[in-house]
Amino acid sequence: MQTRQTIAIIGATGNMGSAISKSLAKGNYRLLLFGKDESKLKKLELTILRLHPDADVAPITCSYTASWEADIIISAIPYPAEKEVADRIKEVANQKIVISIANPLNDTFDGLVTPPGSSAAEELQKLLPHSKVIKAFNTIFAADFPKTVPAATHTGSFIAGNDPEALEIVSELVNTAGFYPIIAGDLSASRILENMQLIKILQLNK
Amino acid sequence: MYELFFRKFNEKVPLTHEEEEMIKTYLTPKKLRRKQYLLQEGDVCKSIAFVEKGALREYSIAENGNEQIIQFAIEGWTISDLYSFLTGEPATYNIDAVEDSELVLLSKSAHEELLRKLPKYETYLRLQVTGAYLALQKRLTSVNTLSPEERYANFTQLYPELVQRFPQHMIASHMGLTPETLSRARRKIKSK
Known part of the structure; x- marks a missing residue:
């Protein structure tokens, strides 16, 4: 695609948020970095510009405006914080792709807080009924993002969602980030993906 | 909205x-x-x-x-x-x-x-x-x-707001004129 797409990263200064932001800065995207801590945002912006001097990147202190300008919204915040943000951006996220990266872990990191017949992605879809929620980036850790440009490794990364066109667009985005996109299924496949990551976390914490 | x-x-x-x-x-x-x-x-x-x-x-x-x-x-x-x-x-x-x-x-x-x-x-x-x-x-x-003058006069009459909002070289491009021809046409209209 020639036309530059605008991506709002909600929670850009978090571990995953900043890893995703850095990895997408080399693509044909305009990145709007949203976070609550302005000095952290500024720092992230400078880091990105040092890595990619031509990056089109701007810090933004309003999640509503960021989402309004965006074509794609990445929700890179913890699961418990998603409801509040979803309520705020609902109107301007209408019909847009919203990427859910959250793993709904409990406080002790040994279980998921979502009911068995649901997932963080499906819960977000309920909060944003007219957005196109896509699950992505939840099965990888911030440390898995390729450090070199172009990416030295090409690890697979699962995505799931209901809208074929949105899946295609997110596949391209995941590829730009340095991963090989694998479509796992419709949005309900997020249940498997989120549980997969839980198993990985349990192994790490053993 | x-x-x-x-x-x-x-x-x-x-x-x-x-x-x-x-x-x-x-x-x-x-x-x-x-x-x-x-x-x-x-x-x-x-x-x-x-x-x-x-x-x-x-x-x-x-x-x-x-x-x-x-x-x-x-x-x-x-x-x-x-x-x-x-x-x-x-x-x-x-x-x-x-x-x-x-x-x-x-x-x-x-x-x-x-x-x-x-x-x-x-x-x-x-x-x-x-x-x-x-x-x-x-x-x-x-x-x-239409002649360039007629085109410009016609356009300003139909879309006065566009003439205010867009720079002259864009208006000229829209009318299929060079900016020079447009500015000559505007002068002619003014002097009438």
């Missing part, structure tokens, strides 16, 4: 509150900053844009690098590469924002679903396309039969 969109829609086809709410679920609100592209040549035009606020232009780039503007859009107008939107072929035009803009986008899938669900949308669209066709015909006649 959709105020002007629904005002214009209702002028053409009155909607009930329920119908407005239903249409709203299909709309994409989008803010575009000055100089940002909505569409670049070579991509498929995936949505029709209605302007709530701001100003945009649609143009092609000739082999010599000259921009040829085929359409302007300000508040209440609609802009897209309709050929690309309807056929799925790559766009031959670029659309970018001349001022910071607030748009209401209708994606192809939203458009198709509304056509299926709501006959009033079909009526609205038919009136839109008919209007655009008539404007295009007028413009062709103007380019083919």
